[in-house]
Amino acid sequence: MNRTFTIRQLTKEFDVTARTLRFYEDEGLIAPERRGQTRIYGSRDRARIILILRGRRVGFSLAEIREILDLYDTHHDGGVTQTLHARRKFEEQLHKLERQKVDIEDSLVELKRAIGAIDDAIAHGKLGPTTLHQVAAE
16 A cells, blocks of 8 residues: 655655645646645655755756656656666766865865965054955955
8 A cells, every 4th residue: 555644744754844845746746646635645755755855955956856757757667767867967966066066165265365364464463454455466
């Protein structure tokens, strides 16, 4: 038998709001059954929520996540097409994040240098109206 979940159970389990789950439903990423006004989520919905949240955590857009999820529904090959496509998307995202990491590391170095230069100006009594311009010019 397919296990079912309430919106409250899933919001607690995944630490998301009910609004988030309703948004994913509105976007067509999950499709809970309706019993009157009550949403009943199945194991498939729960699995998709896990994938959505993991995708969001590593920086995928909802469109990219939908693209991966939809492959499971359109190709009836046991998930092979979906898995291979997901691997390509994961690799692309990995390279993107590695480039961002380098940019962040460069920014951290620059900020530390600027803080050091300002602290040096303070320590030597050279803090004035042009200090920031001098730091930026270094």
